[in-house]
Amino acid sequence: DSGSAKTTPEKDDLEYLTPVSIGTPPQVLNLDFDSGSSDLWVFSSELPQSSVSGQSLYDPSKSSTAEEVQGATWNISYGDQSSSNGIVYRDVVNVGGVEFKSQAVEIATTVSSQFTRDTNNDGLLGLAFSSINTVQPQQEKTFFDNILSNLDAPVWTADLKYHAPGTYDFGVIDKSKYTGDITYTDVDQSDGFWMFDVAGYGFGNSTFKAAPFKGIADTGTTLAMIPAEIAGAYYRQVKGAKLDSQQGAYVFPCDSVLPDFIFGVGNARYTIPGKFINYSLLDESDPTTCFGGLQPDMGIGFAILGDILLKSTFVVFDAGTESTPRLGFAKK
Numbered sequence: 001d002s003g004s005a006k007t008t009p010e011k012d013d014l015e016y017l018t019p020v021s022i023g024t025p026p027q028v029l030n031l032d033f034d035s036g037s038s039d040l041w042v043f044s045s046e047l048p049q050s051s052v053s054g055q056s057l058y059d060p061s062k063s064s065t066a067e068e069v070q071g072a073t074w075n076i077s078y079g080d081q082s083s084s085n086g087i088v089y090r091d092v093v094n095v096g097g098v099e100f101k102s103q104a105v106e107i108a109t110t111v112s113s114q115f116t117r118d119t120n121n122d123g124l125l126g127l128a129f130s131s132i133n134t135v136q137p138q139q140e141k142t143f144f145d146n147i148l149s150n151l152d153a154p155v156w157t158a159d160l161k162y163h164a165p166g167t168y169d170f171g172v173i174d175k176s177k178y179t180g181d182i183t184y185t186d187v188d189q190s191d192g193f194w195m196f197d198v199a200g201y202g203f204g205n206s207t208f209k210a211a212p213f214k215g216i217a218d219t220g221t222t223l224a225m226i227p228a229e230i231a232g233a234y235y236r237q238v239k240g241a242k243l244d245s246q247q248g249a250y251v252f253p254c255d256s257v258l259p260d261f262i263f264g265v266g267n268a269r270y271t272i273p274g275k276f277i278n279y280s281l282l283d284e285s286d287p288t289t290c291f292g293g294l295q296p297d298m299g300i301g302f303a304i305l306g307d308i309l310l311k312s313t314f315v316v317f318d319a320g321t322e323s324t325p326r327l328g329f330a331k332k
């Protein structure tokens with residue numbers, strides 16, 4: 001098997017939403033594919049109406065193939081402090097033509113306000129390692145883990161774009177989506193994430209610094225949260241930039257010309273264009289102050305390399321066969 005699904009950015013590339021078919025007849029929901037978590041959960045008919053504001057709802061009672069997983073519950077919280085919880089069904093799930101007949105579909109009975117306010121996001125599809133799936137008492141597998149043995153190649157790929165639709169592919173590495181070679185680097189899956197070593201960094205008129213740091217490839221996080229000293233050095237190159245203590249984030253004049261940010265993987269070097277780092281207005285009511293796409297990580301011990309970084313490359317999430325999992329990066 002192999003398949004391909006179009007993924008479409010919300011405003012400011014806040015997140016990328018991908019249609020997923022669930023149940024019989026198919027109910028199509030737009031989900032946030034998240035390599036930083038491992039639960040597939042959806043807005044559902046079981047939610048109180050006060051928690052729903054336009055999202056599509058999965059209704060297991062309308063699916064002839066839905067089966068409740070008796071006694072199973074789930075409860076998740078994310079790096080941005082959003083959260084959700086509920087109960088568990090199994091049903092047919094189809095992503096870009098790749099189908100698994102008994103995927104754990106975690107239906108929400110509670111969602112935090114960030115999810116209620118996010119009107120086009122109908123739930124998340126976790127693509128981190130199944131070791132951090134939150135279903136109890138019996139942990140469930142991710143969609144990728146479930147389809148892995150049927151895929152032509154043990155991979156999924158992310159081709160996210162700046163302010164434009166991209167694709168998530170399963171089971172195939174599409175050569176038309178990148179240029180040059182793919183540089184692979186080993187993944188440490190012990191925390192359940194796609195964690196790897198960033199070889200170093202550079203920006204503006206400074207030379208590349210071979211100062212490695214650990215990070216996770218996280219399609220579910222909007223920005224790139226990097227070591228605080230690197231973020232500080234980057235924004236010292238931006239006239240008028242300051243650390244907004246209230247936000248704990250760097251802001252700058254919207255007409256700033258931001259330097260490109262270079263990151264290293266092995267011997268390869270990739271460029272995040274400065275344009276991507278001029279992420280958005282801080283506040284719709286103030287057109288002069290803008291918010292940075294590079295921000296300091298919260299000292300959690302690793303960087304969170306989210307969409308700001310990922311969208312500048314073509315990324316291969318490779319489960320490996322005998323070998324350990326690995327990440328591949330290519331220019332595009």
Ligand SMILES: O=C(CCCl)NNC1=[NH+]CCN1
Pocket residue numbers: 034036037077078079080082218220221304
């Ligand atoms: O939770 C994280 C960070 C893990 Cl360290 N990423 N995934 C995600 N999904 C929704 C918001 N963020």
